[in-house]
């Protein structure tokens with residue numbers, strides 16, 4: 001890659017950057033280099049430059065849904081995240097750079113008296129990561145208020161597509177298969193009263209504080225497994241945590257990886273924990289649910305790098 005071109009554009013390059021510094025699990029070895037991009041233009045430049053030189057690349061946002069192998073990655077990581085929210089308002093529409101923190105977007109909606117994003121309050125990561133995985137909570141998801149996204153494929157071709165083209169479903173979008181990148185997004189919101197929106201945001205933040213570990217203090221990636229799809233059209237999706245709790249997951253531990261005491265579907269990493277510990281614990285959890293209920297749990301957390309099956 002042409003470092004001078006990237007640096008001139010304001011992209012920060014860190015050689016052999018440890019992924020543990022870039023993920024909320026705080027696990028994972030080094031990558032070849034990490035290119036930190038804050039704006040859509042920088043992200044587009046980094047991806048096209050790596051494509052031009054044929055270097056393997058991995059795209060990440062806030063690193064809050066990732067488990068990176070202890071050996072790290074033989075790839076350049078393009079990290080698209082920004083401490084400063086980049087949001088423009090036009091009536092009920094918000095155009096947002098996908099590097100913006102999702103929670104900052106939720107807070108902005110409240111401040112601007114625009115309703116529809118409050119339920120996303122407190123979810124870590126970026127707007128881009130949330131759209132790629134259709135993040136959500138309380139039975140709702142980010143796709144509900146999404147109008148349009150600016151996408152880029154790995155060769156650098158960009159296009160604006162309506163949200164419906166992303167084929168979003170429960171914690172899914174077609175971007176997970178296509179590998180296209182969200183550069184920016186437009187959300188359509190309804191007018192709301194600030195006091196009501198602020199109260200709802202506070203209620204949700206309080207609920208999350210009560211039920212989830214604080215990722216700024218405790219290394220974790222949130223819920224490890226996807227909830228279980230209904231077995232019949234009449235059935236409702238069932239919480240993976242329900243099966244895990246009954247399968248005895250709360251007392252499981254491997255090395256420094258253990259289950260969060262208030263939630264059987266959340267793994268937390270103690271000092272000295274490795275990514276292999278987390279992977280092994282997740283296999284134990286899934287095996288127990290398979291043995292007792294005959295249900296195969298699917299990880300929600302994305303694995304990056306090589307993990308050896310024991």
Ligand SMILES: Cc1cc2nc3c(=O)[nH]c(=O)nc-3n(C[C@H](O)[C@H](O)[C@H](O)COP(=O)(O)OP(=O)(O)OC[C@H]3O[C@@H](n4cnc5c(N)ncnc54)[C@H](O)[C@@H]3O)c2cc1C
Nearest residue numbers: 061062063064065125126128129130132135136182221222
């Ligand atoms: C304490 C805690 C609580 C959580 N609670 C929730 C919750 O309630 N609901 C929920 O849904 N999730 C939750 N999560 C998981 C996580 O926060 C979300 O999945 C989040 O949306 C991931 O965004 P990210 O930017 O961190 O993505 P990353 O973890 O960096 O990446 C995840 C995937 O998204 C892709 N990606 C990232 N940015 C882009 C982009 N711009 N364009 C295309 N693809 C991209 C990456 O390639 C990768 O495959 C929680 C995590 C933690 C730690």
